[in-house]
Amino acid sequence: METKPKRYIAELINEANALAVEKILSVEPVVVDVATALDAVPGMTPDTILHAGPPIEWGAMCDAMQRAVRGAAVFEGLAPDMKAVDKLVKSKKIKLSSNHAHGSVGPMTGIISASMPVIVTKDTASGRLAYSTFNEGGGKVLWFGAVEEETITRLKFMRDEFAPVMKKVVAKMGGIPVWSVLAQGIQMGDECHNRHAASTNLFLKNITEPLFSLGLPVDRAIRAFKFVAGNSHFFLNITMTAAKLAMDAARDVENSTIVTAMSRNGTEFGIRVSGLGDEWFIAPSPYLMDALYNPGYTAEDGAPDIGDSAIIETMGLGGFAIAAAPSMASFAGGGFQESVAITKAMGEITTVKNPKFGIPSLDFEGTPTGIDIRKVVETGILPSINSAVLHKSSGAGQIGAGIVHAPYECFSKAIMAFGERHRLAA
Amino acid sequence: METKPKRYIAELINEANALAVEKILSVEPVVVDVATALDAVPGMTPDTILHAGPPIEWGAMCDAMQRAVRGAAVFEGLAPDMKAVDKLVKSKKIKLSSNHAHGSVGPMTGIISASMPVIVTKDTASGRLAYSTFNEGGGKVLWFGAVEEETITRLKFMRDEFAPVMKKVVAKMGGIPVWSVLAQGIQMGDECHNRHAASTNLFLKNITEPLFSLGLPVDRAIRAFKFVAGNSHFFLNITMTAAKLAMDAARDVENSTIVTAMSRNGTEFGIRVSGLGDEWFIAPSPYLMDALYNPGYTAEDGAPDIGDSAIIETMGLGGFAIAAAPSMASFAGGGFQESVAITKAMGEITTVKNPKFGIPSLDFEGTPTGIDIRKVVETGILPSINSAVLHKSSGAGQIGAGIVHAPYECFSKAIMAFGERHRLAA
Numbered sequence: 001m002e003t004k005p006k007r008y009i010a011e012l013i014n015e016a017n018a019l020a021v022e023k024i025l026s027v028e029p030v031v032v033d034v035a036t037a038l039d040a041v042p043g044m045t046p047d048t049i050l051h052a053g054p055p056i057e058w059g060a061m062c063d064a065m066q067r068a069v070r071g072a073a074v075f076e077g078l079a080p081d082m083k084a085v086d087k088l089v090k091s092k093k094i095k096l097s098s099n100h101a102h103g104s105v106g107p108m109t110g111i112i113s114a115s116m117p118v119i120v121t122k123d124t125a126s127g128r129l130a131y132s133t134f135n136e137g138g139g140k141v142l143w144f145g146a147v148e149e150e151t152i153t154r155l156k157f158m159r160d161e162f163a164p165v166m167k168k169v170v171a172k173m174g175g176i177p178v179w180s181v182l183a184q185g186i187q188m189g190d191e192c193h194n195r196h197a198a199s200t201n202l203f204l205k206n207i208t209e210p211l212f213s214l215g216l217p218v219d220r221a222i223r224a225f226k227f228v229a230g231n232s233h234f235f236l237n238i239t240m241t242a243a244k245l246a247m248d249a250a251r252d253v254e255n256s257t258i259v260t261a262m263s264r265n266g267t268e269f270g271i272r273v274s275g276l277g278d279e280w281f282i283a284p285s286p287y288l289m290d291a292l293y294n295p296g297y298t299a300e301d302g303a304p305d306i307g308d309s310a311i312i313e314t315m316g317l318g319g320f321a322i323a324a325a326p327s328m329a330s331f332a333g334g335g336f337q338e339s340v341a342i343t344k345a346m347g348e349i350t351t352v353k354n355p356k357f358g359i360p361s362l363d364f365e366g367t368p369t370g371i372d373i374r375k376v377v378e379t380g381i382l383p384s385i386n387s388a389v390l391h392k393s394s395g396a397g398q399i400g401a402g403i404v405h406a407p408y409e410c411f412s413k414a415i416m417a418f419g420e421r422h423r424l425a426a
Numbered sequence: 427m428e429t430k431p432k433r434y435i436a437e438l439i440n441e442a443n444a445l446a447v448e449k450i451l452s453v454e455p456v457v458v459d460v461a462t463a464l465d466a467v468p469g470m471t472p473d474t475i476l477h478a479g480p481p482i483e484w485g486a487m488c489d490a491m492q493r494a495v496r497g498a499a500v501f502e503g504l505a506p507d508m509k510a511v512d513k514l515v516k517s518k519k520i521k522l523s524s525n526h527a528h529g530s531v532g533p534m535t536g537i538i539s540a541s542m543p544v545i546v547t548k549d550t551a552s553g554r555l556a557y558s559t560f561n562e563g564g565g566k567v568l569w570f571g572a573v574e575e576e577t578i579t580r581l582k583f584m585r586d587e588f589a590p591v592m593k594k595v596v597a598k599m600g601g602i603p604v605w606s607v608l609a610q611g612i613q614m615g616d617e618c619h620n621r622h623a624a625s626t627n628l629f630l631k632n633i634t635e636p637l638f639s640l641g642l643p644v645d646r647a648i649r650a651f652k653f654v655a656g657n658s659h660f661f662l663n664i665t666m667t668a669a670k671l672a673m674d675a676a677r678d679v680e681n682s683t684i685v686t687a688m689s690r691n692g693t694e695f696g697i698r699v700s701g702l703g704d705e706w707f708i709a710p711s712p713y714l715m716d717a718l719y720n721p722g723y724t725a726e727d728g729a730p731d732i733g734d735s736a737i738i739e740t741m742g743l744g745g746f747a748i749a750a751a752p753s754m755a756s757f758a759g760g761g762f763q764e765s766v767a768i769t770k771a772m773g774e775i776t777t778v779k780n781p782k783f784g785i786p787s788l789d790f791e792g793t794p795t796g797i798d799i800r801k802v803v804e805t806g807i808l809p810s811i812n813s814a815v816l817h818k819s820s821g822a823g824q825i826g827a828g829i830v831h832a833p834y835e836c837f838s839k840a841i842m843a844f845g846e847r848h849r850l851a852a
Contacts, residue, residue, distance in 0.1 A: 188614035201627045326786030335789040360752030363761040
């Protein structure tokens with residue numbers, strides 16, 4: 001069989017990528033409902049527990065993710081206690097599955113179990129849906145793999161009290177558009193991954209009147225209000241559903257080299273590419289060597305990078321938009337100019353500037369969007385992801401935060417697969 | 427009488443200015459109450475109407491300020507209609523006085539009349555108080571000199587319904603510290619004069635739980651919430667009371683050349699200087715030649731600059747902090763770098779950087795604070811003020827916004843007066 005000429009395929013790829021990026025930019029995500037995972041998430045069963053990142057076996061999971069699975073199993077009544085979970089997983093009485101295989105995303109451990117409430121976000125342009133849990137906040141929380149009695153108590157509050165209220169709020173508002181919140185957030189110092197302080201405030205402002213107009217006992221409305229107001233990361237999971245929709249729109253464009261997902265299960269880092277279907281191109285998940293650690297912790301204590309949240313960078317926010325968040329300059333290892341340099345570098349490996357998200361200090365230049373695996377491999381510039389670090393073994397939860405780079409190996413594997421598929425000469 | 431040697435006086439001035447600036451930085455403003463102007467504002471009487479800027483006669487007032495005085499007189503029942511006000515003012519049945527002479531400040535026309543509710547802000551370090559009205563929002567509002575029936579209706583709502591609720595909120599909260607809101611606002615793109623979007627959201631977030639916990643009928647609480655949420659300038663007047671307290675702290679420091687007030691009555695621009703008591707150094711108020719005008723309006727339609735709000739620049743926010751608000755770069759006649767250049771220039775005429783307000787994109791360099799009349803006169807760099815433009819004659823209200831510069835003449839007059847007082851050789 002003969003190989004295709006390089007010049008011809010390059011044109012095909014450029015056209016395909018232009019189409020893929022057009023699809024990303026055309027998505028209009030709106031939070032349309034709050035539902036139980038079992039009812040809403042495709043393929044969900046009562047004994048399934050979803051996790052972040054590419055599919056992974058129980059034995060290969062990092063400590064934090066295993067703890068989170070145990071916590072969810074106890075929360076669901078699938079296991080009498082945390083220790084009983086090993087056996088149940090090994091005997092397939094508890095099934096593990098990857099969020100991305102269920103239209104879902106979750107930050108850090110990213111656990112979703114059957115009775116958990118999920119945010120339902122819809123791309124009103126295509127009708128496609130994406131799902132995530134509500135963000136639990138800080139402390140001993142499942143998404144950090146830190147499970148205590150308070151963790152389960154909080155999950156029950158979220159399921160039994162908070163979610164039903166939020167479902168009514170979303171219905172009363174007739175849906176909550178996501179981009180407009182993020183576009184304002186970007187004007188207010190959020191990069192929309194590790195910093196969502198402004199976006200969360202804007203969301204809170206939008207929901208307050210509907211919330212207090214529901215006719216609920218006022219103390220119940222206040223508890224819901226405080227749950228959001230007390231967590232500056234509340235909007236993170238909503239952003240992730242929107243980013244998931246944006247990147248799902250670009251899936252399966254023939255000949256496209258645009259990255260449609262980056263995700264980590266705490267052991268492996270995987271990427272998916274538009275023209276290469278649902279295959280994950282995998283490498284060991286990197287450590288955050290230069291992260292800022294909480295007092296008492298060092299890089300030695302950290303687990304490898306984890307979470308579906310890199311879907312945010314996949315669509316050009318978070319680390320790609322760090323110039324919009326000067327308060328995160330310490331992540332960049334220096335000052336504001338180092339942050340600008342990162343955003344500029346991400347421009348080298350992407351296809352367009354997203355006009356919806358103008359970075360104020362760059363005279364409203366859009367965020368760099370549409371990672372092209374060819375550009376990553378050619379330049380060696382790796383996608384820069386704003387992330388957090390979980391403890392590798394103690395269940396302490398989050399111990400630091402910083403920048404991590406997607407492994408080169410994921411992109412080189414993908415480009416090889418792309419070449420093989422198109423029978424390209426080396 | 428012999429003249430003092432220049433070298434000696436320069437040292438005295440530097441010491442005095444260091445003391446004045448230390449006083450500015452030591453102020454800790456907290457909103458402690460909401461009260462009726464007649465009860466709270468020093469020297470207020472039922473027939474007094476306070477206005478922005480240096481003292482001015484009725485006949486010399488600009489059209490917008492006259493309209494606002496007429497509106498307030500009708501609101502107070504001092505006059506049967508707007509036209510009757512001329513005669514009442516001329517016969518002294520209505521007395522006019524300058525806000526600054528009453529510990530008060532108001533944006534644009536700055537009108538305060540006896541029954542209006544005022545924000546009472548206290549410097550908890552010294553116990554001093556300052557006052558302003560609540561911000562009315564946009565449209566046909568007294569602070570823009572636009573008076574219609576809706577204007578009076580809104581003032582009555584603010585007095586009879588909104589203010590009593592806010593008084594309870596402030597009491598329940600035990601006071602609302604101002605600097606912490608502005609310090610966060612600066613991180614979120616506010617320069618804290620023409621842009622208060624983030625600060626207002628933060629304030630709103632802080633008051634929501636107390637507001638809905640008061641036991642009020644929920645529709646009343648919602649009306650109060652919506653009044654704040656619907657006005658991204660709501661926090662402006664609170665900022666002004668805090669800035670007034672900061673600059674009052676620096677008054678009457680012997681030998682100090684620090685500016686303690688800049689203010690405009692729509693006809694004249696006046697400044698006060700610490701070592702020169704309460705004298706206003708006056709020049710004609712400038713026009714905003716390069717402002718951005720609303721469709722249908724040009725610089726031809728604008729009145730000269732107006733309002734006490736330049737107290738914000740006097741303490742180093744607003745125009746001095748414009749680098750913190752890239753969304754206002756169009757004010758600066760260009761892009762973000764032009765905004766940075768303005769903030770840097772303001773550093774040339776000021777004494778310190780205020781560590782409370784770090785500008786994110788300048789690696790958290792503090793805002794330039796403590797204008798020194800010597801530096802203004804020596805460098806010719808004029809204080810840059812973010813302002814708005816009112817219509818000169820039609821009562822249309824605000825027709826544009828942009829930057830204005832404090833007149834050189836105010837500073838040259840002040841330095842002459844300073845020289846005379848100290849018998850300095852030319």
